[in-house]
Amino acid sequence: MNLATVSAGGRLPAAFFLAALLTVPPAQATLQDNGDGTVTDTDTSLMWAKDANLFATLYNGLADNAAKDQFIKDMLALTPSYKDPLAGPVTLSSDEWATKGDGNGIPDHATKGLMTIYGAIAFVNWLNSTNWSGHNDWRLPEAKPIKGSSFQLGQMGDSAWDGTYDVSHNFKNTPSELTHLYYDVFGMQAQFTTTGVLRDPGTYGVSQTNPPIDLNPFTHFEQAEYFTGTFSSVNDNKQPQATVWSTNFASGIQHLSDRGVLDLSPDPWLYMPIPNGVVLVVRKATGGGSASAQLGTIAAFAEQEVGTTSAAQTVSLSNTGTAAYGIKSIAATAEFAATHDCGNSLAAGKNCSIQVSFSPSLAGSRGGTLTVTPASGSPLTLSLTGTGKGAAPNPVLGTPQNFGDQAIFAASAPQVITLSNSGSAAFAIASIATSGDFSVVSNTCGETLAANGATCSIGVVFTPSATGSRTGTLTVTQTGSGATVTASLAGNGISAGHLAAATGRLDFGAVASGKTAKSTLLLINDGTQDVQVGSISSPDAPFALAANRCTGRLLKPGKTCKVGLKFTSSGGEEPVTGTVTVSAANLADLAVTLSGRTGAPGEVADVAAVTPDIGFGGRIVLSGKEFTSRPGKVAVDGKRARILAWSDTTIVVAAPKLTEGSHTVDITRKGTPGSGQASVNMHKPELTQLDIASGTPGATMPVTGRYFGSAKSVALFQPSTGGKPLVAKPKSRIGEFELQVLVPKRLAGGEYEVAIKNPVGSSDAVTFTVN
Secondary structure, three states: OOOOEOOOOOOOOOOOOOOOOOOOOOOOOOEEEOOOOEEEEOOOOEEEEOEOOHHHHHHHOOOOHHHHHHHHHHHHHHOOEEEEOOOEEEEOOHHHOOOOOOOOOOOOOHHHOOEOHHHHHHHHHHHHHOOHHHOOOOEOOOOOOOOOOOOOOOOOOOEOOOOOEOOHHHOOOOOOHHHHHHHHHOOOOOOEOOOOOEOOHHHOOOOOEOOEOOOOOOEOOOOOEEEEEEEOOOOOOOOOOEEEEEEEOOOOOEEEEEOOOOOOOOOOOOOOOOOOEEOOOEEEOOOOOOOOEEEOOOOOOOEEEOOOOOOOEEEEEEEOOOOOEEEEEEEEOOOEEEEEOOOOEEOOOOEEEEEEEEOOOOOEEEEEEEEEEEOOOOOEEEEEEEEEEOOOOOEEEOOOOOOOEEEOOOOOOOEEEEEEEOOOOOEEEEEEEEOOOEEEEEEOOOOEEOOOOEEEEEEEEEOOOOOEEEEEEEEEEEOOOOOEEEEEEEEEEEOOOOEEEOOOEEEEEEEOOOOEEEEEEEEEEOOOOOEEEEEEOOOOOOEEEEEEOOOOOEEOOOOEEEEEEEEEOOOOOOOEEEEEEEEEOOEEEEEEEEEEEEOOOOOOOOOEEOOOEEOOOOEEEEEOOOOOOOOOEEEEOOEEOEEEEEOOOEEEEEOOOOOOEEEEEEEEOOOOOOEEEEEEEEOOOEEEEEOOOEEOOOOEEEEEEEOOOOOOOEEEEEEOOOOOOEEEOEEEEEOOOEEEEEOOOOOOOEEEEEEEEEOOEEOOEEEEEEO
8 A cells, every 4th residue: 555645735626516626736846965876856755876877887987897897797796696576597697788799789788887687686786785875775666656546557559468558658647666757756748648649759758858857966867768676477469578667768658678688670579688778776765863953043133224234144053863964955034145055965963054144125123034944854943133224114014813713615804904114214015915815805005105104904805725723924025125024814714505506507408489498406505514595586588587496495515405497489599698696695696607599499418527526425417408307317337326306407316336437427318319428537535635734542633635425435544664554434524525533542653644545445645643
């Protein structure tokens, strides 16, 4: 079971009945040069050799042929034979590197770093025997999927191994270790599109120049096959000896390579004993000490004339741990600046110096922060203070009241925050902005705020995107200097009702001239609290209300009510549209578009799945036209589905038990010729975030995401140290998007990977710490 950390997403969709569902883009991986010949991918914690063709570098760096021959002999002495998982015992020789060529015009391949898979295994063993770069756990990369993903193993242009055409190995959904490096870290493109179309050669591979690719901090990358350590028992009829997975860094294709030969001829049956792969070794950071660091102190800066820069003060950064402390960045905020001699890694027990200077752009007390961001772990921060003097503005933001409880997805009443300027010069305003679930709706400040006590007002509203405590910042930025003044914002999101239409549009289709057609608007409370339905407007002719069973209704979560509508064809040739508006207490009005046209009735319906993406136990909502008012039949993959609601334009059914992936929905109308078809996608759970990052056994842990489905969803707590995960049933659920999970009382303190699982599958995981 592969559990990967998922970064927190943005606002969740209000309802699983709506067509447009938001997705959370994956975080871009970053590379940390560890300063010891290794590079760490922060997305997976994989530690790679910085030299992507290390063998060639070592081999070509030897003094003469005698030294090179001895290098090969040393590896053969260490690994004289290897038990191939498919071919059995294999005796190794210098042919694994073809150091002298093969006598048939094939040149020396050791100088290029090429070798057979057996030579690659021997090389890795040699690296570990020499404790290269201080580590003895080097290995070849794995071709198995990482980060909880999966993929079809196939070859471009050939049949896939299950007999179906497939190109899924040739684009980003192939996150093995090497392809993760190719696609997610370097952001390269595959040779072919997902439909098998060849890309422009300038847009893929390590030779890509449009746009340029920065491979730093790696060195010596090759447009070649990189070996993995994963063997395959697949029998490829065209290459019967092909048994090792590899990745091509010229094209991005992951495929099978022969263990010991490279086919250079047009005849796929002619094999010659020459090397065919380059080695890039990898390891997991497994310890060997721990890194920790601390920042020294710094005095407050004395008064400094506005617009000038002070002398620098020195702050010491000390590595108090027993391993190297990787440094990603060192920076100061606002009117402070930092330079340093720390590099990107600080050895255990060592110190380095950070120089901090102060350049006030405003008069009065000024503050900032010095932040050291490590390659992994929490940042170190140090508060900075100073005083600006001279003729300058002195803007101050008043502190707003806490917005308090507010229903999620609904905007609060505005709060007014005052910006004042007690300085002796005007304050030029470049921007006024907010972060988090807060937004500016009004301001009276203009581009400049006068000196000597002038004030202006800023209106801010709070629209929580999730339940629980929500925080943000109001920031006013000065023109030119970029100096800022800020005010903290806070509020609490609470569950709420949400009124939605099961379809965003009601199309009456073709209606004979002078005739009237009826349809039903299905309203649903897809929120988590009761909704009090208010008035429902009567649309303009040729549309009208036929029945209203919703006004005044109190809809519990998940409950529906119906509004009857009718359309009278006037004989015009062009389609006509109208709008019906539904109000509800404490909610924004819901507007639904109506349409119809004059034409011959009885046309076959055009069917579209309004909810093409669902979770386990979800509902499938379909819209179209001419369904007829009498319920017919709906089947999903040939299995009859239970009908929950049926109208001339809308059908709601309960999804039967489905596997992950795409499924076909067939609609058969009753008493009228014609039918329709659509498709729906069943998803495994997607865990977006934990509202708390740590807790104690027995505490409640809110989990947000989507596709959580019915009550069969459970939470899995996987210890970071390995072992069997502990299963926890949710205490309660709030629709498809939130679960309340009790932290199991049997959990020991430490770090766990939490995932949500139901009969469709398991989500990726997020990290949770048990205190």
